[in-house]
Amino acid sequence: MTTRYRKREDNRNHRTATGQTVTLTITGFDDEGFGTTSHEGKKVLVAGALPGETVSIRVTHNGPRTMFGEAITILSPSPDRMASPSCTTSACSNCPLISMNYGAQLTLKRSLVEKEIRSFASLRAVPIDDVISSPRPLQYRNSAKLVVAGTFKSPIIGIYRRNSHNVVDISACPLHNPLINRVVAAAKEGIRKGKVPVYNPRTDTGILRYLVVRVSEHTGRAMAVFVTAQRSYNEIHHLAKFVRQAVPELDVAVQNVNTSEGNVILAPHDHFLTKDHAIIEELAGIRFSISPRSFFQVNSGSARIIYEKVREWSALTGNEKVVDLYCGIGGISLFLAPGAQEVHGIEYVDAAVADAERNARLNGIRNCSFEAGDAAELLEELVEEGTEPDVVIFNPPRKGCDRRVLEAAVNSGPGRMIYVSCSPATLARDLDILAGLGYQTREIQPVDMFPQTPHIENVALLVDARHARDDHGKTTSPQGRQHFTHKRRGASA
Incomplete structure (x- = not known):
């Protein structure tokens, strides 16, 4: 056996295994919210760690070029780490900066843009x-698309943990407008009391798949969309009635039937369970009608x-x-x-x-x-x-x-x-x-x-920057615009 082969074999034998715990110092941060460092010649991405911290991490995946891990113990915390973060649900990992003070977040984000x-x-x-x-570092989200999992006896309403299909309950998420959290809490109670069958993607059984909640900050009114695997009018009608009684601000209730097997949450057709079909938001005097599938900034x-x-x-x-x-x-x-x-x-x-x-x-x-x-x-x-x-x-x-x-x-x-x-x-x-x-x-x-x-x-x-312009931005050069020669669709030659 040659010396080179023995070294290669030794490196393979000492390769960090998935599930193993190692101690590393975080040197950077990427645009997906992972702390970054290197180990065994590979890039390491660590959820829950900030630049400058020495952390004990559990390796969750060890690929050919990249290793993933999650912070277990912060041995040497960053000065930017908050002593009491607004959320301690580490299993979620969808808000990776929530343990960082807000001023440091803004500085970090500018550096990501500049890079x-x-x-x-x-x-x-x-x-x-x-x-x-x-204006609001917390409670700013006016909408939430949430997965319903578990059973009717013990429902879970939340989001998928990063890089997995495990659902993390976030019914008290600090990023949500409080009205969203109230609707979610009422929906969980309504599922239990109404014994609403929760959809199981592995067995393709059950009814309720997703809950989408939208809130108007201007009016303080809300919309709930119950996404189901089948029409099943009776169960959802009673669930919507229960939630509306528990949360009087809920003006719009909708059933959306989605029979697809993919990850698209909303199907094309809505079945309204209330007279109102939209909520109204207002920004600086401009009103917007928000329907179940309208895009609006969160x-x-x-x-x-x-x-x-x-x-x-x-x-x-x-x-x-x-x-x-x-x-x-x-x-x-x-x-x-x-x-x-x-x-x-x-x-x-x-x-x-x-x-x-x-x-x-x-x-x-x-x-x-x-x-x-x-x-x-x-x-x-x-x-x-x-x-x-x-x-x-x-x-x-x-x-x-x-x-x-x-x-x-x-x-x-x-x-x-x-x-x-x-x-x-x-x-x-x-x-x-x-x-x-x-x-x-x-x-x-x-x-x-x-x-x-x-x-x-x-x-x-x-x-x-191509042409001189007057005070109103108009082109003064006759060559300022390049006109098109193609014909309008359906126009004659």
Whole structure:
């Protein structure tokens, strides 16, 4: 046996096994909330540990390149660790920063943003502002999508533990609006008293699968969606009646039947158990009708901050045409409408556009139009029809924008663009693409939408660096806009 082979065999024999406990010092933090370090030549990700801490960890998985573990004992705590965190349910691990003091969280999140932005040469000089804190670091979530597990005698309502299918009960979650927790507590009691069969995915038996709760902070009213594996009207009707009696603020009760085997929570059709079908939320004077499947930011206070920042950077004078890409239920569009000449919202999801149109009517706003379809195609068609935007807003999902959407926005020639993003990585990627297409990022404002987690929203301001512009952002060069040559769908040649 050669010396090299013996060393390789010795290393394999001493390899840390899953379930083993080791002591490590945490050197960093990643964007998923894991403390990071290294051991045996591998990257180690530790749930529940903060940078600078020496911790005893239990190894939960040892892969070829990465080892996962959970903190068991904090041997040398970080000065940023709180002596009495707001939650001690370590099994949840979905709020990995909850043991860190809030000021340190904001500093950490800014560093995560800066890391992604500065990875591109085109963005290394872009100013990144300090993170604007959430008005509420706790009790900020206005909605919760929860799994129902266990049995009717002992129901569990909570979320999946990270990287598992084990459900952790979070019926008293400190991040939830207190009204959500009251609805959850009443639902558990109603399940027990009504002997409602809880769905078991392993045996495909039972009825109740999920509980979705939404709250209007402005009105203090709530909605509960009982997601079931079958229609089963009687059990759910009585459960909803029990919860409404226990929580009088519950105005909307819905049964959603989901027979699929996947992880999608809500199926397309709702069966309303109450006369009211929506709750009303209000942000800075704009009202929103929230239905069971409407998208609305989970943190109303931080959403208002983001909308106000977008309005500030739009610099509207009443004469501008605005295009809001990925407009959802019209939040930003309706916020900008009073200061704009016209606003065009574009969204891929038909139901969201229906909500946006309903919200425009609810607020008596008549200078907004909404259309469902491909963002790039619809923007190109608007330009062909003579709508050349002065401001383009991006508010895409976490994956960011397709390059074709970015190119269509650039070719429409706005004086400024504003990009709202929930992913620093895809934001940096897209800002770099836009820099290559002639739009310079002037400033990035992080906003804490998700306290106690590593996630962070950002608002970025971009201006057209290709052409001279007047005081209102209008192109003064005749080559300022690149017009499209393709035909509108269905148009004749």
